[in-house]
Amino acid sequence: MGNKSSLMLQEQDIRDIQAETGFLPSQIERLYSRFTSLDKGDSGTLSREDFLRIPELAINPLGDRIVHAFFKESEDDHVNFRQFVRVLAHFRPIKKAQDNKLNAREEKLRFAFKMYDLDDDERISREELLAVLHMMVGENISDDQLNSIAERTILEADRDGDQMISFEEFCSALERTDVEQKMSIKFLK
Amino acid sequence: MAWGIGILRSSYESLLLSYGVWEALLPYIIWGQRVVFVCLLLVATVGGRLRLRRKYVQVLDSVFTFAAAKLGDETPLEEEGEARRDSDEVHEAKDSDRVVIDPESPKAEPGSPDGSFKFQDPLPYLAAGMRAVVSDCVTKSFTSAELRTWNMLSRTKHKRYLRLSRSLTVFWVVGVVIRYLFLFPMRLLVTVISLANLVVCCIAVGLLPESEFKRRLNAKVVTWCFDFVAGSISVVARFHNPENRPTHGIAVANHTSPIDCMVLATDQCYDMVGQKSGGILGVFMSALSKSSTHIWFERTEANQRAEAAKRLREHSQNTRLPPILIFPEGCCVNNTAVMQFKKGSFEMDCTIYPIAIRFDPRYGDAFWYQDTFVQYLFSMMTSWAIVVDVWYLPPMQRRQNESGVAFAQRVKALIAHRGGFVQLAWDGLIKLHTTKQDVWRLKQSQWRQKQQKEFARHFEEREEEEEEEKEEDEVNRDVNVKENGQMESEESAKQETKVEKRRKYSEKEEIKESDADENEKRDVKREEETGKGNTNTREKKAQ
Numbered sequence: 001m002g003n004k005s006s007l008m009l010q011e012q013d014i015r016d017i018q019a020e021t022g023f024l025p026s027q028i029e030r031l032y033s034r035f036t037s038l039d040k041g042d043s044g045t046l047s048r049e050d051f052l053r054i055p056e057l058a059i060n061p062l063g064d065r066i067v068h069a070f071f072k073e074s075e076d077d078h079v080n081f082r083q084f085v086r087v088l089a090h091f092r093p094i095k096k097a098q099d100n101k102l103n104a105r106e107e108k109l110r111f112a113f114k115m116y117d118l119d120d121d122e123r124i125s126r127e128e129l130l131a132v133l134h135m136m137v138g139e140n141i142s143d144d145q146l147n148s149i150a151e152r153t154i155l156e157a158d159r160d161g162d163q164m165i166s167f168e169e170f171c172s173a174l175e176r177t178d179v180e181q182k183m184s185i186k187f188l189k
Numbered sequence: 190m191a192w193g194i195g196i197l198r199s200s201y202e203s204l205l206l207s208y209g210v211w212e213a214l215l216p217y218i219i220w221g222q223r224v225v226f227v228c229l230l231l232v233a234t235v236g237g238r239l240r241l242r243r244k245y246v247q248v249l250d251s252v253f254t255f256a257a258a259k260l261g262d263e264t265p266l267e268e269e270g271e272a273r274r275d276s277d278e279v280h281e282a283k284d285s286d287r288v289v290i291d292p293e294s295p296k297a298e299p300g301s302p303d304g305s306f307k308f309q310d311p312l313p314y315l316a317a318g319m320r321a322v323v324s325d326c327v328t329k330s331f332t333s334a335e336l337r338t339w340n341m342l343s344r345t346k347h348k349r350y351l352r353l354s355r356s357l358t359v360f361w362v363v364g365v366v367i368r369y370l371f372l373f374p375m376r377l378l379v380t381v382i383s384l385a386n387l388v389v390c391c392i393a394v395g396l397l398p399e400s401e402f403k404r405r406l407n408a409k410v411v412t413w414c415f416d417f418v419a420g421s422i423s424v425v426a427r428f429h430n431p432e433n434r435p436t437h438g439i440a441v442a443n444h445t446s447p448i449d450c451m452v453l454a455t456d457q458c459y460d461m462v463g464q465k466s467g468g469i470l471g472v473f474m475s476a477l478s479k480s481s482t483h484i485w486f487e488r489t490e491a492n493q494r495a496e497a498a499k500r501l502r503e504h505s506q507n508t509r510l511p512p513i514l515i516f517p518e519g520c521c522v523n524n525t526a527v528m529q530f531k532k533g534s535f536e537m538d539c540t541i542y543p544i545a546i547r548f549d550p551r552y553g554d555a556f557w558y559q560d561t562f563v564q565y566l567f568s569m570m571t572s573w574a575i576v577v578d579v580w581y582l583p584p585m586q587r588r589q590n591e592s593g594v595a596f597a598q599r600v601k602a603l604i605a606h607r608g609g610f611v612q613l614a615w616d617g618l619i620k621l622h623t624t625k626q627d628v629w630r631l632k633q634s635q636w637r638q639k640q641q642k643e644f645a646r647h648f649e650e651r652e653e654e655e656e657e658e659k660e661e662d663e664v665n666r667d668v669n670v671k672e673n674g675q676m677e678s679e680e681s682a683k684q685e686t687k688v689e690k691r692r693k694y695s696e697k698e699e700i701k702e703s704d705a706d707e708n709e710k711r712d713v714k715r716e717e718e719t720g721k722g723n724t725n726t727r728e729k730k731a732q
Contacts, residue, residue, distance in 0.1 A: 034323060037332075054328070055615060056290050056321035059636040061644065062311055066318035091319050112312060136311055138641030141648055149648065153306045165308075173308050182312040185320045 008036075009081075017082065021089035021102055026189045031088065035081050045078035046070075061136050065115050072114065093184040106171075108183045113170050123164040126150055218370060226375045233379055233420025242425040242574075249552060249573050252360070259357050288313035290321065292636040293529075293614035300647030310647070327615050330526040333558045334550050368571045372423075376570045379421035387414040388476040395479025401509075407480045408458035408511065415454040423553075423574040424448070428456050433581035435459075435512040435542035439505050439534055442544040443604055444516035445524040446555040447562075448569075449546060452577050459514040462501065464488050482510055505539040512542060517597065519616065523556045524548050527605045529616035532593035535600065540584045543600050545608035549576035580607045 009032050014025050023031070036042075038050050051067045052058050060066065073083045090111045092103040101107075116124045116132055129150045137146070157165050157173040165173070202215065232241045289296035298313055390410050397403045419426065428434075434457050442449065450461060458481070465474065465485045474485050482504065486497040504510055517530035524547060535541065548555050553572025559565045569575065582603055587596045605612045 031323070037328070051322065054321050054325050055292075055633075056325045056327065057318055058633050059292060059640060060290050060314055060318045060321065061637060061641050062314045062318055063637075066315060066322070088319065088323065091316065112308075112315065115311070115315060116308075132311060133306060136314070136641065137645040137648070138638055140642050140645035145648070149306045153308070156305075157308065170308060177309045177312075179309075179312075182309065183316055185316055185323065187323065 008032075017085055021085055022092060023085065023089065023187065024189060027187045028085065030188060031085055032081060035084055043078075045080050046084065047078060061138070062115075062132075065132070065135065069111070069115060088187075091183060091185045092187065094180045103184075105179055108179050109171050109174060110167070112174075112179075112183065113167050116165075116170075123162075123166055124170065125164050126154055129153065129165075221371055222375055225371045226378065229375050229379045229421060229423075230382075232423075233383060233417050242420065242423070245423070246425050246552065246574055246576055253551060256357060256360060288317050290314075290317050290640060291614050292639070295640045295643045297640075297643045297646065304648050306647070310644075314644075326526065326611070326613055330522050330528065330613060331558075332523060333554050333556050334523050334525050368573070373567075373571050376422055380418065380570075383414070383417040383421045384473075386417060387411075388472065390414050391476040391480045395476075404481075404509070404511070411458050411477075411480065412455060415451055419448075419451055419455050422448075422569055423572075424452055424455075424577060425552075425574050426452055426455060426577040426579060428579045428581065430581045431456075433542065433583050435544075435581070435584070437505075437508040437510060437512050438540035438542060438584070439537070440512045440514050440542040440544055441517050441530070441534065441600060441604075442514070442546055443524075443527050443608065443610070444518045444521050445546060445548060446521055446557055447565075448555060448575070449516065450514060452546065453514060453544065453579065456579070458511045460484065460504065460511050461514055462497070484513070501534075502537055505537055517601075521557055523558075524550070524610075526611040526613045527601055527608070528613050530597040530601045531616070532597045535587065535597040536593035538587065540586060541596075541600060542584050543582040543604050545580040545582065545604045545610075547578045547580075547608045547610075549578070552576045578608075582607060 009029065014028050017023065017028050018025060035046070038054070039046055040050060040053070041047075048067055048071070051070065052063065057063050057066065070079045070084065070087050071077060073086070074080070086102065089102040090108055094103055094105065113124070114120075116128055118128055118131070130146060133146050133150055141149075154163060154165060157169050159169050159172070160166075202219070232245070235241075287296075288298055298310075300310070301307055391414070394403065394407050394410050397406070440453075440459060442453065450459070453459060460481055460483050461477070462484045463474075465471070465487050474483070477483055478485065484497055484500050484504065486493040488494065501513065504513055515534050517534060518528045519531055520528070522528055552574040553569065553576075555569065555575050555577075557565045559568055585596075585600060585603075587593070591599075601612065604610070
């Protein structure tokens with residue numbers, strides 16, 4: 001199973017990816033093995049269906065947004081391995097000794113910000129916040145209550161009074177949050 | 190007759206020659222094969238009693254320890270069991286402040302004190318989603334388990350950079366020669382002999398009139414025949430707690446491979462339930478049916494299904510008939526996890542005997558992950574051995590006011606604890622997701638609603654939240670004091686009562702409806718038919 005896939009990944013590719021993301025070669029091989037197992041059509045790329053075939057992701061309330069995060073970089077609705085790894089690199093734990101490019105605290109925060117900011121205008125509007133809230137609670141909270149919750153959240157974080165949250169306001173709202181711990185996952189070697 | 194054998198021998202020899210084997214080696218190979226054949230025959234027929242199979246496994250053990258030492262791996266092989274129990278996934282799931290995406294009992298982080306939404310609240314779900322992308326428990330359970338040290342089979346060599354020293358390579362080459370040239374052909378031969386023997390014996394016993402004597406004879410004969418078959422593919426089984434061996438009623442076990450039935454049948458005679466089929470399998474089924482009361486039925490026929498359910502009930506009440514073997518998971522899992530048990534057989538009022546089966550993956554993997562059955566058989570016959578541990582657990586009864594689902598959970602928790610498995614709330618329905626999209630989507634949205642509901646609790650009255658947090662703290666404290674298995678069953682029971690408090694009545698109805706079908710569905714030996722069977726049950730529901 002693993003043998004076949006590791007042959008198709010070249011040494012040079014592994015080195016490039018290591019330089020770009022900071023993953024170890026063994027971790028990259030494991031991710032490649034996972035990539036090929038998700039790629040049911042053997043096309044070398046992943047589609048949205050390939051992601052949503054993962055049961056745990058399919059029932060995650062934020063499932064669609066997570067999948068969307070992978071496709072933000074690609075133009076043609078397919079994710080290749082480089083893009084796959086680059087997105088996952090944001091969730092590498094921060095190690096003081098290693099050089100952190102994609103998984104530095106600011107990069108993690110930017111990733112989280114992009115999850116809210118669908119239209120990419122560098123601002124989280126009330127509608128965008130409501131959209132995320134709605135995904136998280138489904139039908140269990142009334143629209144009125146959701147509205148007031150969203151208003152309150154924006155009010156608390158809004159500094160310049162434009163009713164929208166910029167990236168700086170977002171970062172200061174999350175100042176005391178342990179972003180490193182909340183947005184890191186373990187990658188097996 | 191003599192020239193027939195002569196022709197066979199010459200064609201066999203030429204076959205060997207066509208392998209590219211040198212002429213000079215041929216007589217040694219043939220001689221070696223004869224030795225192996227005799228050994229195998231001996232081991233298969235009486236080896237179980239004489240503990241010959243155990244000795245073989247011990248020899249293998251020492252070879253593997255040597256190999257591990259050469260590879261520079263310090264961990265002794267005995268730790269394999271513990272390693273499985275303390276696997277990373279289990280620890281992560283038990284982390285009390287982490288979000289758990291689980292179909293039946295999801296867990297959300299406690300919300301902020303004033304019941305407001307903060308930007309960091311969805312982050313754990315984001316991380317959980319990414320974790321699922323990298324590795325999800327369901328896919329892991331359906332692929333063959335990873336080994337910690339190498340066992341000389343090239344199929345488990347997953348690390349590209351596994352450096353082989355010279356002596357190790359020699360060992361590996363010798364291993365390949367032994368397995369492919371000696372073990373495989375002889376195993377094939379002995380298996381054929383043993384299967385023929387099974388059919389003949391069953392038919393012979395079937396000729397006797399119905400009586401107590403016939404039942405006892407059947408038990409002894411069939412057990413010995415299955416032992417013969419098991420020995421021919423080098424199944425080495427160890428049975429623990431034989432005082433709990435099932436004598437009647439229903440025996441339930443976790444399902445890993447098509448040979449589960451056979452392994453269990455070497456120690457106790459069971460009656461099987463399954464799909465009628467033609468061909469070679471049909472021959473075995475009819476032979477077995479002659480000597481004992483198995484329940485074979487045609488899944489696609491609704492009335493046959495209902496009748497089979499009725500017969501099952503009657504059979505389980507009759508204490509003089511052998512116990513029925515059922516696999517409530519409904520699908521083969523890779524022996525590291527136990528999936529959701531279907532409640533059908535747990536709703537009958539009879540004694541349930543739980544059995545935990547654990548395969549030792551170091552010697553050979555019995556899990557069917559290959560593409561075809563023939564490849565699977567080939568892979569099994571060229572492994573070193575199939576080593577199994579079977580634990581008989583004390584019989585259980587459904588308590589008063591306990592639902593079938595809760596009882597099934599209780600049994601599942603015990604089996605998981607005994608075998609050292611992770612408990613998963615996913616059910617084998619997942620394998621349907623390629624064939625029955627609409628059913629899968631419905632189930633998915635139901636599960637997603639559960640996660641959403643769990644998160645929405647953030648915004649409810651603070652007093653209620655405090656109450657729940659106190660409860661959760663209690664659960665966690667109890668959890669830390671008690672043992673693993675009990676912990677899991679208690680926690681899942683508590684979680685279930687908590688979730689049930691909040692469950693809408695309509696949701697419950699929906700789930701009950703879809704489960705009602707499974708009442709009529711029975712598990713079979715062959716995994717391939719499970720898919721077909723599920724499809725047909727769903728079609729009936731659609732009607």
